[in-house]
Amino acid sequence: MRLAAPLLADCFLLIYGDSYLPIDYREVLHSLTSTAVTGVLVVYDNSLGDTSVRNNVAVDEHGCVIRYDKDSQVQAGLHYVDAGVLAFRRSVVDLVPAGRVVSLEKEVFPYLIARRDLRAHITGQRFYDIGTPERLKTIEDFLTHDHHTDAIPG
Numbered sequence: 001m002r003l004a005a006p007l008l009a010d011c012f013l014l015i016y017g018d019s020y021l022p023i024d025y026r027e028v029l030h031s032l033t034s035t036a037v038t039g040v041l042v043v044y045d046n047s048l049g050d051t052s053v054r055n056n057v058a059v060d061e062h063g064c065v066i067r068y069d070k071d072s073q074v075q076a077g078l079h080y081v082d083a084g085v086l087a088f089r090r091s092v093v094d095l096v097p098a099g100r101v102v103s104l105e106k107e108v109f110p111y112l113i114a115r116r117d118l119r120a121h122i123t124g125q126r127f128y129d130i131g132t133p134e135r136l137k138t139i140e141d142f143l144t145h146d147h148h149t150d151a152i153p154g
Helices: 023-033 088-094 105-115 133-144
Strands: 011-015 039-043 056-059 065-068 082-091 118-123
Touching: 011 023, 011 105, 023 039, 023 118, 039 056, 039 065, 056 082, 065 105, 082 088, 082 133, 088 105, 088 118, 105 118, 118 133
Parallel strands: 039 118
Antiparallel strands: 011 082, 039 082, 056 065
């Protein structure tokens, strides 16, 4: 992201390459531009537990992300899953140290969370993680069935 900084708009989307989320991404950008926060994390309300991905995000009553934890066995308070879509202001690049590989989740998110500078954009639209062969099969099945309103024709 640091290397791409000169090419980034003042507000931009960052989409993980191992997931699929069929939503209107303009709404995510609007969630960012209508506030003064540095970042917006799209989170899926995983109350059905239908993604096979563990909950990893807690959100407060104001919509701020207050905890991001993919590693802990303690799931208390984690009701959402990072859906792999973020909106950032270009200033987030200043939080990325130069000259080394950085994990946004482990190095940038904690800083933004501590400052209450990372908001959640909650979606009820199921996302598809394709990080395992089983999950890849699930998205392949989803995309080839025409009974889904947002399916890609096969």
